[in-house]
Amino acid sequence: MADEDSLVSRKVAPEPELAPYQIEAARSSRSKCRTCRRKIEKGKLRLGILLEGPFGTGYLWHHLACAARQRLEDVEAAYAQKAFGEGLKVPPLSELQTLEEKAARARAERKEPPFVERAPTGRSKCKHCGEPIGKDDLRVALAREVAFGSQVRTSAVNVHVGCVVDEIDTEDCATDIDGFGAALRQNSDDASLAEEALAAIGVLDDWPPSDK
Ligand SMILES: [Zn+2]
Ligand SMILES: [Zn+2]
Numbered sequence: 001m002a003d004e005d006s007l008v009s010r011k012v013a014p015e016p017e018l019a020p021y022q023i024e025a026a027r028s029s030r031s032k033c034r035t036c037r038r039k040i041e042k043g044k045l046r047l048g049i050l051l052e053g054p055f056g057t058g059y060l061w062h063h064l065a066c067a068a069r070q071r072l073e074d075v076e077a078a079y080a081q082k083a084f085g086e087g088l089k090v091p092p093l094s095e096l097q098t099l100e101e102k103a104a105r106a107r108a109e110r111k112e113p114p115f116v117e118r119a120p121t122g123r124s125k126c127k128h129c130g131e132p133i134g135k136d137d138l139r140v141a142l143a144r145e146v147a148f149g150s151q152v153r154t155s156a157v158n159v160h161v162g163c164v165v166d167e168i169d170t171e172d173c174a175t176d177i178d179g180f181g182a183a184l185r186q187n188s189d190d191a192s193l194a195e196e197a198l199a200a201i202g203v204l205d206d207w208p209p210s211d212k
Contacts, residue, residue: 021078022048022059023090035066037192045090049074068096069103107189113143113156114175115187116197128163128170138197140164140184143174161200 029042040046040063047067048059068075078084079093122135133139141156142164154174159167168177175183181198188194 018050018057018059019081019083020050021074021081021083022050023064023078023084024048024088026061031061033063033066034060035062035070038063045088047075047078064090064096065099068099072097072100111141111156112187113141114180114184115189116140116161116184116193117189118193119158124158126160126163127157128159128167131160133158133160137161138193138200140197142167144172145174146172161197164197164201 024046025043026040026046027042029039031040031046032038033040033046040061045064046061047064048061051058051060062071064075075096076093079090084090116138118136119133119139120135122132124133124139125131126133127142127144138161139158140161141158143154144157145152146155147153157167167173168175168180184198185191185194188197
């Protein structure tokens with residue numbers, strides 16, 4: 001897919017430094033939001049975050065609203081630097097901060113297993129096989145019943161994508177195979193990660209099988 005103006009390459013020249021942030025109305029519909037991966041329509045406010053790479057320097061774009069929800073610090077820094085043109089109508093920062101609060105609350109409420117995320121570090125271990133889950137690997141949280149004395153409580157345990165089927169099969173697992181795909185889609189923050197996980201798990205994607 002064309003993604004032409006998401007990374008504007010520049011000649012290596014001593015010329016004017018690009019500001020670390022740029023907020024503007026998208027000049028075309030060709031850029032893609034790095035947060036939600038969808039197209040940024042022409043005229044929509046977008047936040048560019050300067051990336052200095054080996055092949056040039058340019059902006060990676062995000063919908064301004066997406067950036068506020070996922071990386072408010074960058075938005076706040078951009079506002080502090082007044083990284084937008086004079087005539088540009090931008091929402092007040094407080095509005096974007098409210099967006100972030102709402103998104104954070106929604107995320108916290110949705111943390112109901114099963115869900116999938118990328119492991120933020122390499123320090124977690126798979127509850128099924130005991131092996132570490134690599135940083136940025138898909139990590140699936142399943143519900144497990146744990147006995148505390150006479151009480152049984154449900155907590156979330158993390159497993160490798162490849163260990164999901166076997167873990168669901170265990171007696172302690174409180175996540176059902178029925179409706180697993182739908183639940184994973186609903187509970188995961190990132191819809192594309194849910195699809196990726198379901199594709200990797202495979203057998204659960206269409207469970208129970210529609211043709212008996
Ligand atoms: Zn977006
Ligand atoms: Zn495992």
